[in-house]
Amino acid sequence: MERREFLKSCIMVIAGASVPLSALTLIDPRKVLAANPDIQWAFLVDTNKCVGCGFCVMACKTENDIPLDANVTRTWVERYVYTKDDRRYVDSPKGALNGYTESRIDLGKGEFKEIDPKNVGKAFFVPKLCNHCTTPPCTQVCPVGATYKTDDGVVLVDRKWCIGCGYCIMACPYAARFFHPLLHVADKCTFCYHRITKGLDSACVNACPFGARRMGNIHNINDPITQLIMNERVGVLKDEFGTKPQAFYIGLAQEVR
């Protein structure tokens, strides 16, 4: 065979094979598994059931070694009070660590406001925590990749790699992140990953006496939480940011941000 012939045949073979071969795609098994994982954790808060006792905050801080006195917290409870003269008051002293035992509203700077109970139109509590967003802005902005999303949908922080720049704290629209007062790295709710992966409830779910906080696997259609999310009218916080939160709220008022 001459060289010219050989090259001609080679080109023909390559050209002929490239069309059917291009139809094939290489499949990364990890990608397939990630697209259809068995478990996708989701959180459900029933704001109608919350009484603001703060047990969840206490349980969370104790379980996850966040100093009780430190003014940061992985989960917190907000109190909303609407008066009949159309005023709105919100507070969350110490994240409701000790529960709402006082009726006066904390206005910051050491000032308080006592509201006449007759003047109260409506009032309710809203527990908050990390939303473990499907498209989390915090993991996107981490310059070293120290915070990441697990295959089962939980956003975690690598305490050994975090440089403490605070960019993730700035990027979170929910203020769910803070600097750990002792470790000096970014810290946030992990859905108690060390517990849920062993089949236990998270500390706050476990501590809630009224079932206001629940967790489930949203990829399991028979999971009671999945059923509730499917059948009830649920909302998420600040959906305008496009973060697709995985913490759902029953009875969410539009003023809650």
Place this chain on the structure above:
Amino acid sequence: MVEQLAQKVLEVHGEAWTIKELFVLPNEYIYWSIQIVMYPFMTGLVAGAFVLSSLYHVFGVEKLKEIARFSLVFSFALLPVAMMPLLMHLQQPFRGINVMMTPHFTSAIAAFGIVFSTYGCIVATELWLVYRKHFVLTAQALNAQQNRSAVDNFRLLIFTCLTLGAWDISHEAIEKDHHACKIMAGIGIPVACFLHGYAGFIFGSVKANALWMTPLMPVIFICSAVVSGVALCILCYVIVQEFRKFMAKRKMARWAKDVDAPTVEELEGAKHMEVMLASNYLLYFMIAAITLEILDLIFRGYTQVKSWDILREVIMERDFTKIFILQYGLGNLVPFLMMALPGRTVRRTTIATVLVLFGVFMMRYNVVIGGQAFSLSFAGFMDYHLPIIPHSIETYKEGLLGALTVITTPFVLFFVINKFLPAFLKEDSSH
């Protein structure tokens, strides 16, 4: 005492300088404080100084020759300082190198290592090309000297190293240098703009922050960067020239005793011309920067999206003095009039540059701190109190003294670098 200590340990980052008012979420503090104000301010100075030097090298504005060389050296001295505030602000400064080791490219900060080192290489290359002849001449002169002192031996070693073995200073070789320098400066301008534009992107891309999130942010940052860089170069140039005049008058420095040393009149004439020309460029960039900033403000006020209520209260009421009186009034309008009105003098321009620098600093301050002055709940405010007397490492780093450390370092570096790369050279030994 023990209780006090325990309380100190438990103080959360940001608690020392944040005062919360009304409803602020429990984890919200002013996490990005004075050092993050310093960071865009310093990178802005670097980028601006470089752009000024490029006006001569790329566009051949011959009249800016002297101030251009000065700006290039100064930009090199400022370069390491652009990194300093970032390192001082990190909670884990020893892990800072992780940004270079495992850059996570969806993050704007991850580009820092790459852009910053590229830019550093460009400035260093350009400096080398500009000063190669000087290195060779100095090394040759030292080599020819009999009975060299230890200091001279050391200088010989340094200058020999600095030549990198390129001893050819024939006319053709220098022409080649000149050409290469032009190319490097040409590449340098977009990189300098990128270096600072992405600093703006770091803020502009934070969607959680209503004040920061605007695509104009990188452009605003670049314009104000050039303004601040040019202003600083003019200011330093005038100060150094005044100092040289003083030296020339009293023949105090070694160079002043030379036969062909510049006379006081020559120095004064050169200074006047360069300052006038550079301040024209300063005016052009100021117009661009202020236009964009005002456009952003008007746009927010006009569109009145959800966040406008709280932004209006911060901008128009709480931070009114800082934004409209200190930044726009004292920092922009007054110096603009000082430079634009007829009959301007070097003295008037110099005072104006000080005000311009202050104005750009206030702009950074109002963006960084102002962006954190309101809560994500849109129902509360945070007040920033700059720690003045440090009582811990953290209040030093993130306080007045930390900021002053960052500001003074470039001048110390300039003093050292100037020993090897003299910003003021006679015509024949550099270009």
